[in-house]
Amino acid sequence: MKISVIGTGYVGLVTGVCLSEVGHEITCLDIDSRKVERLNRSESPIYEPGLEDMMKKNIDAGRLDFTDSYETAMRGRDIVIIAVGTPQADDGSAELVYLNNACRSIAETMTNDMIVVTKSTVPVGTNEHVKNEIEKHHNGSYSVEVISNPEFLREGSAIHDTFNGDRIVVGGESEQAVEKVKSIFEPFGVPIIMTDLRSAEMIKYASNAFLATKISFINQLSNLCERIGANVESVAKGMGMDKRIGDKFLNAGVGYGGSCFPKDTSALSAIAQSVDYDLTIVDSVIATNEGQQRIIVDKIKKVFPDLENKRIAVLGLAFKPNTDDMRDAPSIKVVRELVDAGAEVYAYDPIASENARTYLPGATNYMDSVEEAIDGKDFAVIMTDWKEIKEYSPEDYAKSLTNPVVFDGRNCYGLKEIENTGLEYHSIGRPTVY
Numbered sequence: 490m491k492i493s494v495i496g497t498g499y500v501g502l503v504t505g506v507c508l509s510e511v512g513h514e515i516t517c518l519d520i521d522s523r524k525v526e527r528l529n530r531s532e533s534p535i536y537e538p539g540l541e542d543m544m545k546k547n548i549d550a551g552r553l554d555f556t557d558s559y560e561t562a563m564r565g566r567d568i569v570i571i572a573v574g575t576p577q578a579d580d581g582s583a584e585l586v587y588l589n590n591a592c593r594s595i596a597e598t599m600t601n602d603m604i605v606v607t608k609s610t611v612p613v614g615t616n617e618h619v620k621n622e623i624e625k626h627h628n629g630s631y632s633v634e635v636i637s638n639p640e641f642l643r644e645g646s647a648i649h650d651t652f653n654g655d656r657i658v659v660g661g662e663s664e665q666a667v668e669k670v671k672s673i674f675e676p677f678g679v680p681i682i683m684t685d686l687r688s689a690e691m692i693k694y695a696s697n698a699f700l701a702t703k704i705s706f707i708n709q710l711s712n713l714c715e716r717i718g719a720n721v722e723s724v725a726k727g728m729g730m731d732k733r734i735g736d737k738f739l740n741a742g743v744g745y746g747g748s749c750f751p752k753d754t755s756a757l758s759a760i761a762q763s764v765d766y767d768l769t770i771v772d773s774v775i776a777t778n779e780g781q782q783r784i785i786v787d788k789i790k791k792v793f794p795d796l797e798n799k800r801i802a803v804l805g806l807a808f809k810p811n812t813d814d815m816r817d818a819p820s821i822k823v824v825r826e827l828v829d830a831g832a833e834v835y836a837y838d839p840i841a842s843e844n845a846r847t848y849l850p851g852a853t854n855y856m857d858s859v860e861e862a863i864d865g866k867d868f869a870v871i872m873t874d875w876k877e878i879k880e881y882s883p884e885d886y887a888k889s890l891t892n893p894v895v896f897d898g899r900n901c902y903g904l905k906e907i908e909n910t911g912l913e914y915h916s917i918g919r920p921t922v923y
């Protein structure tokens with residue numbers, strides 16, 4: 490089928506590439522012409538394992554191309570998938586300006602009847618608004634059906650997730666449009682759930698809010714564990730073995746970040762407020778997460794009350810491993826607090842340093858390896874559990890740091906691994922090892 494994908498970010502590009510991989514003819518459009526130029530040179534503008542190779546293969550096969558022209562992308566298309574960003578607006582709700590612009594451009598350039606699929610995460614009721622916006626801005630000669638198809642891929646394993654996801658959600662009011670959109674995703678071999686528009690939109694927010702709740706729950710428990718002398722790692726293991734609870738998303742740490750959980754929990758709370766309902770669980774999840782990002786700084790200040798001129802190694806900047814995404818990464822707040830307290834930060838991240846420069850302008854010295862980051866520094870702080878960082882030997886910290894002290898915001902090491910290494914090791918929800 491001939492399909493256009495609007496927006497070539499993490500979601501749009503992966504979706505376009507994967508749909509071309511299963512044989513569809515895909516045009517990906519972005520208004521950022523520098524991105525489109527890079528894509529036309531077969532270069533991926535984002536880091537995502539396996540993406541660039543699959544992209545090159547499908548460009549060469551003639552099934553995938555890129556444009557910054559709506560006229561080109563809309564010509565003769567049956568289906569258009571919207572995957573533009575929906576960041577957090579100042580009032581906490583989802584910012585729909587990019588979506589509205591995309592609707593207007595679609596309306597002005599469509600050449601036939603069309604199904605518009607919204608993959609971006611959007612508040613309940615937005616797909617009805619998408620239909621109205623497009624109908625309002627075009628001359629009425631073509632019909633528009635809308636489908637909600639929220640995305641569940643995870644950055645860092647996005648290609649794998651597309652072909653091995655737990656479910657694909659297709660929501661709509663027109664049975665024919667739902668069936669047609671279902672058929673384009675069938676080759677992925679993932680279970681497809683069909684529902685109405687509003688339930689589909691809600692499934693995405695409900696899922697992210699539930700996962701965020703698991704994280705904030707275990708983080709609050711980790712704070713309690715520290716106060717009562719329990720080890721949150723053992724507690725989480727014991728809880729997770731109960732299949733009704735499950736062992737995923739029970740890792741205590743400095744809180745969730747990224748481009749989804751913070752904004753989606755906030756948007757869900759705003760959706761509830763718009764209908765005069767207090768979603769107290771989600772509000773508490775958000776507050777807990779914000780507090781959790783302070784915990785590592787409090788731990789540092791307890792050991793080093795004066796941070797003036799301290800030289801600190803920060804290991805990991807991305808909001809999680811295997812991505813270069815810095816949006817709402819907990820490292821941003823932590824690095825800023827350390828710098829505000831007078832410290833010099835020497836940071837290492839395997840791939841997010843370039844993006845980090847935008848989020849932390851002038852605040853950090855960027856190093857090329859863990860060794861270089863910790864060499865001769867006063868102490869180290871771990872912010873992202875990259876494999877490379879987890880595999881770094883605890884003995885080597887003790888050798889390279891001026892004070893052999895590590896604050897681990899991601900519980901990268903087992904406590905037994907630290908014993909007898911000469912390292913003072915502060916982690917989350919577990920006893921300190923001296």
Ligand code: NAD
Pocket residue numbers: 495496497498499500501518519520521524572573574575587588590591594608609610611640641642643644748749
């Ligand atoms: P992104 O910011 O990486 O990419 C969005 C792209 O859309 C950008 O390249 C931008 O230039 C382009 N764009 C903006 N306005 C446009 C317009 N009018 N026409 C054409 N292109 C336009 O965003 P993302 O991370 O891919 O997220 C997209 C959506 O998917 C969001 O709603 C997000 O919440 C949701 N989502 C993201 C993830 C994730 O892990 N990133 C997972 C699931 C769902």
